[in-house]
Amino acid sequence: MTTFTRPILRKPTATPYLFLLPALALLGVFVFYPIGAVVYYSLTDYDIVRPPVFIGLDNFVRLLEDETFKLALLHSFIYLIVTPILIALSIILAIVVNRKLRGIHIYRALYFVPAVSGSIAIGLSWRWLFDRSGIVNSLLQTWGVIDEPIQWLATPSLVLPMAMLLTIWAGIGYYSVIFLAGLQNVPEELYDAARIDGATDFQKHRYVSIPALRPQIVFVAVISSLAALKVFDEIYVLTNRTGGVLDSGVTMVFYLWEQAFERSNAGYASAIAIALLVITLGFSIVNVRLLERGNAPGDR
Amino acid sequence: MSGIDLTGRALVAERPGRRAARRNRLLRDGGWYVVLTAMAVITVFPFAWMFLTSIKGPTDAITSVPPQFLPNAPTIANYVKVWDSLPILSYFLNSTTVAVATGLLNMLVAALAAYPLAKMRFAGREFIFYLLLATLIVPAQLTYIPSFILAVNVFHYYDTLPALIFPNIVSAFNIFLLRQAFRGVPNDLIDAARVDGAGEWRIWWSILLPIVRPSLAAVAIFTFVTSWNDFLWPSLMLHTPKGMTLPVGLAALQGFFSSDFRSIAAGVTMTVVPILLFFIVVQRYFVRGLAGAVKG
Numbered sequence: 228m229t230t231f232t233r234p235i236l237r238k239p240t241a242t243p244y245l246f247l248l249p250a251l252a253l254l255g256v257f258v259f260y261p262i263g264a265v266v267y268y269s270l271t272d273y274d275i276v277r278p279p280v281f282i283g284l285d286n287f288v289r290l291l292e293d294e295t296f297k298l299a300l301l302h303s304f305i306y307l308i309v310t311p312i313l314i315a316l317s318i319i320l321a322i323v324v325n326r327k328l329r330g331i332h333i334y335r336a337l338y339f340v341p342a343v344s345g346s347i348a349i350g351l352s353w354r355w356l357f358d359r360s361g362i363v364n365s366l367l368q369t370w371g372v373i374d375e376p377i378q379w380l381a382t383p384s385l386v387l388p389m390a391m392l393l394t395i396w397a398g399i400g401y402y403s404v405i406f407l408a409g410l411q412n413v414p415e416e417l418y419d420a421a422r423i424d425g426a427t428d429f430q431k432h433r434y435v436s437i438p439a440l441r442p443q444i445v446f447v448a449v450i451s452s453l454a455a456l457k458v459f460d461e462i463y464v465l466t467n468r469t470g471g472v473l474d475s476g477v478t479m480v481f482y483l484w485e486q487a488f489e490r491s492n493a494g495y496a497s498a499i500a501i502a503l504l505v506i507t508l509g510f511s512i513v514n515v516r517l518l519e520r521g522n523a524p525g526d527r
Numbered sequence: 528m529s530g531i532d533l534t535g536r537a538l539v540a541e542r543p544g545r546r547a548a549r550r551n552r553l554l555r556d557g558g559w560y561v562v563l564t565a566m567a568v569i570t571v572f573p574f575a576w577m578f579l580t581s582i583k584g585p586t587d588a589i590t591s592v593p594p595q596f597l598p599n600a601p602t603i604a605n606y607v608k609v610w611d612s613l614p615i616l617s618y619f620l621n622s623t624t625v626a627v628a629t630g631l632l633n634m635l636v637a638a639l640a641a642y643p644l645a646k647m648r649f650a651g652r653e654f655i656f657y658l659l660l661a662t663l664i665v666p667a668q669l670t671y672i673p674s675f676i677l678a679v680n681v682f683h684y685y686d687t688l689p690a691l692i693f694p695n696i697v698s699a700f701n702i703f704l705l706r707q708a709f710r711g712v713p714n715d716l717i718d719a720a721r722v723d724g725a726g727e728w729r730i731w732w733s734i735l736l737p738i739v740r741p742s743l744a745a746v747a748i749f750t751f752v753t754s755w756n757d758f759l760w761p762s763l764m765l766h767t768p769k770g771m772t773l774p775v776g777l778a779a780l781q782g783f784f785s786s787d788f789r790s791i792a793a794g795v796t797m798t799v800v801p802i803l804l805f806f807i808v809v810q811r812y813f814v815r816g817l818a819g820a821v822k823g
Binding site: 242243244246247249250251253254256257258260261262264265268275320323324326328331334336337338339340341343344345346347348349351352353354355356358360361362364365366368369396400404408453456457459460463464467468480483484487488493496497500501503504507508511 | 556559560562563564566567569570571573574576577580590591592593594635636637639640642643644647649652655658659662664665666667668669670671672673674675676677693694696697699702727731752755756758759763773774777778780781788791792795798799802803806807810813814
């Protein structure tokens with residue numbers, strides 16, 4: 228932030244603040260005010276219709292004893308497994324498509340299709356694929372892999388993995404574009420040098436591509452893990468807005484939504500929202516720490 | 528091709544060698560095409576299967592073992608049915624209105640905010656910078672309960688399209704992207720304009736904006752697609768069927784046609800095709816936006 232060698236504006240004026248005014252005013256109304264309001268609501272009994280009644284920390288006490296909330300918390304943490312998988316697969320895809328082949332642009336566009344199609348549309352298409360009488364079961368039966376159709380979306384132990392698989396499938400194309408842009412900035416000489424040193428293809432990528440992609444890896448790690456902590460749409464569609472058998476697919480945001488908008492427990496839902504904020508904040512701090520450690524000299 | 532000791536014998540021997548090299552390259556490229564195509568099948572198959580299901584009539588099996596891929600009698604009856612029972616065209620127009628407005632307003636507000644952050648010195652700049660950074664961490668879902676109450680009690684735009692636009696006009700992410708783009712503009716250019724007597728607004732409009740036009744497009748298009756696909760907030764705000772956006776209408780489709788998968792498939796296909804066509808047209812900017820976001 229100290230890139231300015233001389234003051235560009237000589238005397239203080241209102242101009243910079245006027246430029247910033249629309250953004251700050253909107254953030255004030257739609258981000259900062261709601262944070263304050265959520266903190267207040269979390270201390271109340273509130274059903275959105277009648278005015279909130281102050282009840283102190285009761286909602287948080289209830290939260291600590293709520294088995295469904297603990298389950299939702301666990302599920303949201305399990306969901307974070309998608310991040311390393313997404314990073315690994317997206318880098319591999321980026322390396323594969325980073326070569327000069329006729330028609331490669333068409334392939335790159337095809338891999339991006341799930342990313343622009345919208346979570347509801349792809350969720351519905353997955354429901355249809357993995358329906359009890361869907362084509363996945365049909366193919367597995369045809370090939371003799373299974374005898375009886377599998378209840379992909381109605382078996383408690385499968386609901387969360389299916390949602391995670393959907394997130395990964397939809398995310399690879401998106402994140403690999405970021406990695407591809409990073410790869411295309413790697414100087415060709417580095418690969419030539421590695422080749423002269425007798426590096427195999429695998430070693431070339433392990434010791435040249437991966438280190439060069441460090442900023443992209445950090446970015447994708449942060450973005451995709453925040454998205455994983457906030458997952459909602461996939462769960463909503465795949466479980467047909469039920470959260471899955473025995474709450475097997477309930478995540479923090481799903482539980483927040485259910486409490487606030489299905490059961491009108493806005494006060495309690497606000498306490499869940501505060502928990503979500505604290506976890507996201509803590510997680511971001513950890514992320515930043517890891518990032519700083521990663522940038523320490525000698526690491527490269 | 529060492530060039531050393533290039534005897535006649537070596538020359539003769541080189542021809543088959545070169546041919547072998549070319550054969551190797553063809554083999555290698557062929558291998559890559561197999562890998563690329565296999566991956567494309569995995570990505571596209573769910574959509575292809577949706578489409579194939581949607582053009583099947585009642586006599587074509589959709590749940591058989593082994594599966595029947597192609598319809599014997601392709602039909603558009605399912606599309607007609609969905610079109611007649613749901614206001615798909617309204618969904619489409621509503622989605623377009625919201626996504627265009629959100630995209631353009633985001634571009635404008637982010638471009639305004641990015642200029643002082645990139646090129647001016649003023650009290651509180653650091654503070655505002657970190658304040659914006661902090662908003663990236665706050666989960667949007669946290670704000671939904673108060674925003675819902677604001678929509679009903681204060682702004683009175685519940686169940687209307689502005690309810691989807693106003694809360695989404697500003698994104699710190701877009702501000703940072705444009706700030707990065709503005710920082711790439713040489714200070715000398717701005718100083719020269721100042722010497723010529725141009726005011727800050729003039730500089731912003733006539734010098735900065737034209738230079739960063741690709742980044743502006745990236746912001747608008749990126750926001751457009753995000754807004755187009757947004758679901759949770761719109762589903763909370765919209766209740767009148769005619770006033771819904773595509774994702775909200777699509778989610779209702781499931782309840783409407785319950786187990787009529789041919790119709791659900793037709794509905795999904797109808798909503799996916801427009802955004803795919805749009806993506807094909809603007810692909811270039813999309814990739815630039817994603818790639819540019821990381822350099823900051």
